[in-house]
Amino acid sequence: MDEKDREILEILQNNSRLRPEQIAAMIGVDQAEVEDRVKELEEKRIIIKYHTLINWELAGEEVVSALIEVKVTPQRGSGFDNIAERIYRFPEVKAVYLMSGRYDVSVLIEGKTMKEVALFVAMKLATIENVQSTATHFVLKKYKQEGVILEDKEKDRRLVISP
Amino acid sequence: MIKWTEKLCPQVKNIPPSGIRRFFDLVSEMKGVVSLGVGEPDFITPWHIREACIYSLEKGYTMYTSNWGLIELREEIARHLYDNYQVEYEPRTDVLVTVGVSEGMDLALRAVLAPGDEVLIPEPCYVSYSPCTSLAGGTPIPILTTADNDFRVTAAQIEEKITPKTKALILSYPNNPTGATISREELMEIAKVVKRHDLVVISDEIYDKLTYEGQHTCFSALPAMKNRTILLNGFSKAYAMTGWRLGYACGHPEVISHMTKIHQYTMLCAPVTAQMAALEALQNGTEEMQKMVAEYDRRRKLVLKGFSEIGLTCFEPKGAFYVFPSIRNTGLSSEEFAERLLVEAKVAVVPGSVFGTTGEGHIRCSYAASADNLIEAIERMGKFFNQLSLHRQEACG
Numbered sequence: 001m002d003e004k005d006r007e008i009l010e011i012l013q014n015n016s017r018l019r020p021e022q023i024a025a026m027i028g029v030d031q032a033e034v035e036d037r038v039k040e041l042e043e044k045r046i047i048i049k050y051h052t053l054i055n056w057e058l059a060g061e062e063v064v065s066a067l068i069e070v071k072v073t074p075q076r077g078s079g080f081d082n083i084a085e086r087i088y089r090f091p092e093v094k095a096v097y098l099m100s101g102r103y104d105v106s107v108l109i110e111g112k113t114m115k116e117v118a119l120f121v122a123m124k125l126a127t128i129e130n131v132q133s134t135a136t137h138f139v140l141k142k143y144k145q146e147g148v149i150l151e152d153k154e155k156d157r158r159l160v161i162s163p
Numbered sequence: 164m165i166k167w168t169e170k171l172c173p174q175v176k177n178i179p180p181s182g183i184r185r186f187f188d189l190v191s192e193m194k195g196v197v198s199l200g201v202g203e204p205d206f207i208t209p210w211h212i213r214e215a216c217i218y219s220l221e222k223g224y225t226m227y228t229s230n231w232g233l234i235e236l237r238e239e240i241a242r243h244l245y246d247n248y249q250v251e252y253e254p255r256t257d258v259l260v261t262v263g264v265s266e267g268m269d270l271a272l273r274a275v276l277a278p279g280d281e282v283l284i285p286e287p288c289y290v291s292y293s294p295c296t297s298l299a300g301g302t303p304i305p306i307l308t309t310a311d312n313d314f315r316v317t318a319a320q321i322e323e324k325i326t327p328k329t330k331a332l333i334l335s336y337p338n339n340p341t342g343a344t345i346s347r348e349e350l351m352e353i354a355k356v357v358k359r360h361d362l363v364v365i366s367d368e369i370y371d372k373l374t375y376e377g378q379h380t381c382f383s384a385l386p387a388m389k390n391r392t393i394l395l396n397g398f399s400k401a402y403a404m405t406g407w408r409l410g411y412a413c414g415h416p417e418v419i420s421h422m423t424k425i426h427q428y429t430m431l432c433a434p435v436t437a438q439m440a441a442l443e444a445l446q447n448g449t450e451e452m453q454k455m456v457a458e459y460d461r462r463r464k465l466v467l468k469g470f471s472e473i474g475l476t477c478f479e480p481k482g483a484f485y486v487f488p489s490i491r492n493t494g495l496s497s498e499e500f501a502e503r504l505l506v507e508a509k510v511a512v513v514p515g516s517v518f519g520t521t522g523e524g525h526i527r528c529s530y531a532a533s534a535d536n537l538i539e540a541i542e543r544m545g546k547f548f549n550q551l552s553l554h555r556q557e558a559c560g
Contacts, residue, residue, distance in 0.1 A: 007461075160196060163183050
């Protein structure tokens with residue numbers, strides 16, 4: 001990792017659709033170098049995936065998200081890792097973080113209905129061995145995700161021509 | 164009925180309206196235009212600065228400030244200039260907070276010029292220098308810089324234009340519209356001429372932070388130049404604060420106090436809300452500013468590469484957020500070119516002729532636009548060029 005790698009990552013994080021030749025122009029190297037560097041970053045799994053941030057609500061799809069605070073009894077030898085793995089293997093689980101503070105593991109779940117999410121927590125999550133307790137917090141509205149304001153109405157208000 | 168043509172001041176009547184105006188009207192009527200014609204950042208003022216301003220309103224900062232501006236802000240400006248350029252200004256006597264560099268330029272010219280005094284203005288340059296000189300009773304003397312010297316003015320060119328009436332020289336690097344920067348060595352040569360002929364220098368350094376290669380040299384930081392330079396700068400470009408209208412002038416207490424007199428009777432003070440925001444910008448704005456500068460630099464490179472690929476020749480601008488390519492090989496004037504580009508390809512640029520006679524044959528393209536818009540604009544311009552050359556081949560054949 002050097003300064004050029006860092007710049008490529010910053011550019012891609014903001015817009016992964018830019019083509020290698022465009023990135024090459026932006027950072028002042030040739031196209032082949034960008035391709036090589038990106039390939040290496042992918043192989044090292046520094047670049048994990050190119051995804052698209054979608055506002056499903058606007059697309060008319062019903063999506064229910066919930067943040068679950070999970071208290072866990074850590075295991076000798078593996079700590080929280082094995083339990084975390086048992087949780088993150090479920091496709092309904094979108095994110096899992098080990099937390100400091102009042103509880104141990106934060107789990108983000110997405111489902112089609114509140115009932116579906118609640119049932120998943122009751123049947124799958126709470127019943128995992130070593131899970132002591134869960135507290136489910138449903139997401140009511142998403143304002144900002146991954147650094148992007150979802151309903152950003154700030155448009156270009158500048159005059160089209162100015163000195 | 165009052166006959167205004169008889170009432171109006173001839174000096175004002177003689178000033179032509181900005182060449183951008185007509186073009187602006189044309190663009191406003193069109194839809195789907197990608198604009199590279201904007202002379203301001205596409206970033207919105209960073210939130211922490213806006214938030215500081217809102218907080219100041221909540222706390223009741225709605226009053227006049229001292230004519231000079233808030234002392235806290237002047238202290239911060241002086242500290243900032245010392246940290247960046249090791250030039251020392253006394254906040255209480257050497258710094259005046261103005262309504263943008265526009266006001267600073269007007270004050271400087273009015274404080275200095277007597278009727279008939281000549282002001283040397285390297286062109287192409289920002290549109291206000293020459294009209295403001297005339298309004299202040301002076302005579303603008305253009306110095307023509309060209310692409311041959313990357314639009315940098317030389318000491319020799321300046322010396323050539325000096326007469327017994329020459330009072331001041333305006334410098335503006337990094338430059339709008341060309342994006343040209345100038346080296347410390349070249350400025351040192353200019354400083355020698357300035358000293359030899361006892362000139363005042365008005366240095367508009369509003370784009371100082373937008374320098375992508377090498378270091379910006381502050382003219383007043385050069386040996387023996389501080390006392391004869393009126394340094395103008397502001398917050399518009401570096402902190403994306405154009406609409407706040409806030410700038411500052413720094414210089415010898417004697418000239419600053421006379422400028423303050425004019426400012427006091429015409430403006431009273433700069434708006435306190437903008438001053439509070441500017442304070443936040445200087446205290447906590449460096450990180451976001453540097454991010455914006457890095458982003459401009461990427462776009463600059465993107466545009467330069469794109470332009471060279473579609474056959475648009477252009478010297479490499481190292482500052483501001485403009486490129487100033489030549490369109491001479493099209494056989495069109497810069498105004499014809501800009502108009503046809505707008506109508507036929509829906510890309511708005513500013514004809515270089517607006518910025519002075521040597522701007523003719525060039526167009527100003529601002530890269531203060533998103534990468535996606537820049538890519539789109541370059542593609543449209545490429546197609547437009549192909550069509551142009553096709554037509555010309557047909558005409559020749």
